[in-house]
Amino acid sequence: MVSTLRERAREVAAAVPDPELPMLTLADLGVLAEVDVAEADGAVTAWLTPTYSGCPAVAEMAADVARRLRAAGFADVRVRLRIDPPWSSDRISAEGRRKLAAAGIAPPHPGGLLQLAPTRRAVACPQCGSADTEELSRFGSTACKSLWRCRSCREPFDRIKEI
């Protein structure tokens, strides 16, 4: 019974969209660390791992997870943080990477933050696929993104940074 409930709670929490990258779910992004249902009283606890130290979206993520779980019939819901092990861009799932590219955001290279320079690998334009791209700024509209431009199709695009 509990394992079925746990699966159901996990499904509900995993489907919550990220507030800043709504094409991804919290599970795609690797922010949802664990969901558990207590055997004694059926209370649900969801653990989230924030991306960057200062990610301002954590409050929204937590509120959204709690709301969705309550809407799904779980009466007693707690959202907790898990900061160890820290989030890494490697936690973005294959499905998440596909969704990012489809939405015009270049996904991060696997391998996390290995070396910032000088061995930087080419980044393909998510619009036209060209490898002739350049970084405009290492820092973008959110903590996890950098700003790029494609020299072929001239379109600017966001890219999720390795960390």
Add this chain to the structure above:
Amino acid sequence: MSDDHVYLSLTEAGPGPEGEARWAYGTGFADPLLGVDAAAPEGVDPADLAAYCLMLGDDALVLSQRLIQWITRAPELEEEVALANLGLDLLGQARRLLTRAGQLDGSGRGEDELAYWREESAYRNVRLVELENGDFAHCVVRLLLFATAREELYRRLADHADPVLSAVAALGVKELAYHREYASSWTVRLGDGTEESHRRMRAALDALWPWLEELFTPHEVELRLGVDPLPLREPVLASLERVLAEATLPLPAAPGRAYVNGRAGRHGVHTEAMGPLLAELQVVARAHPGATW
């Protein structure tokens, strides 16, 4: 449930994650360590660990305040966004470290109480981070000095016995690598740039270099905890030397800034820049005691 209705979900009196109402995006998550185990690790004095978390947290908080003062003043929009991002990383680290300090010191103070209701002499940041912003060259040089030293420190703290300190360091070392690279590339661009940019970088280096030594000067708390910062000095200076050489800037030879009767930032002795900084940081909280945002 007003799940998909933005206005209703924001004004809903609850239930938020812990039942609180929120009035704007990015607010209302009271505890940056919510649900994280608060016990102190075995064999570590909680008071010393609290004091150490306060030192590192205050460094991050005060520098983040200086960085956000660049908003609307940076040379280009991209730099403004970059400096805001750097400040946000540091603020996030500060929130966790201050919360940890409040958990360990037995006072029950949260991050807001520590940030907004301590007097200047209770702040434990090094003086480098509180100095006036100066021009963009000063901004770049301070970031270079601080980020190089803090990245080196976080690398060593990533396996610390305290789970919060080690988690802050393990994520922070990657964030600080981005900060260091940002500052390094601007150092090279400005140092090896025009006559004017080179002159300004030299002036900023000469002004800020004497404050670097404080980051390597051990406080008794650090010695008791086994986190003496002196061994950081050599690798940090070597790293700075490489960047400055590429930037055609000479390595300054100025000695470390004097202490006041053996006391400096880590003891609560600050420069005259600190008072106005804290006034700006604390004015809203003190004008409206008990307000939440």
